[in-house]
Amino acid sequence: MHFIKNILNKNEAKALISSYNNSGKVFIKQCNDSIIHDYIKKIKPYAKYPIKQDSKHSYFEVESRQQGHKNHYDTGSSQHMMWCGFSSSCLLSHPSLFKGGNVTFTDSGGKNQYDLTPKEHYLTGIAYRSVESEGKNKHLVEPHTGNRTVLLMFIELEENGK
Numbered sequence: 001m002h003f004i005k006n007i008l009n010k011n012e013a014k015a016l017i018s019s020y021n022n023s024g025k026v027f028i029k030q031c032n033d034s035i036i037h038d039y040i041k042k043i044k045p046y047a048k049y050p051i052k053q054d055s056k057h058s059y060f061e062v063e064s065r066q067q068g069h070k071n072h073y074d075t076g077s078s079q080h081m082m083w084c085g086f087s088s089s090c091l092l093s094h095p096s097l098f099k100g101g102n103v104t105f106t107d108s109g110g111k112n113q114y115d116l117t118p119k120e121h122y123l124t125g126i127a128y129r130s131v132e133s134e135g136k137n138k139h140l141v142e143p144h145t146g147n148r149t150v151l152l153m154f155i156e157l158e159e160n161g162k
Contacts, residue, residue: 001105001114001137002046007039007125008151013092017149020062028058028155036060039090040153043127047086047157055156057083062092064149068101068141074130074154085157087130087137091121091150098146105139118148 008016012035019033020026028036044051052058074087089103095118103116105128116126130137 001128004125025059046127049157049159052156058155060153068143071140073132083156084154086155088127088153090125093149098144098148100142100144101148102142
């Protein structure tokens with residue numbers, strides 16, 4: 001797991017919320033937003049394999065989800081996203097706007113737990129690999145009250161020459 005502090009500034013975060021909040025999946029291949037493409041350039045060095053440039057799967061979302069997320073890998077709770085080899089998140093809303101919403105990461109067997117507080121996550125890109133077969137970076141998001149908005153990215157990599 002890699003932390004890229006100040007990957008976005010406050011104005012970029014506001015622009016992403018204004019443009020994409022709760023609009024669902026936005027496929028990266030079809031996106032011309034310079035904020036998104038600059039973000040990807042900044043997380044790219046932390047990927048285990050090269051990013052698949054013409055991926056029909058890679059996407060991002062700007063999400064406000066008060067119920068949080070149950071413990072999961074980014075390859076999907078029903079293995080429906082096996083293509084996802086690299087993920088990233090960045091808290092876009094200031095931590096004073098909500099309560100709760102911590103993110104907890106664990107490895108297989110519940111080892112190496114890391115609790116990511118909203119203060120640590122705000123405008124900081126978290127780049128990680130969350131693949132069940134590797135037992136890496138299973139994570140959950142606690143429920144919250146208030147306005148918590150996050151940028152989530154799910155990226156396909158060029159693994160094993162695929």
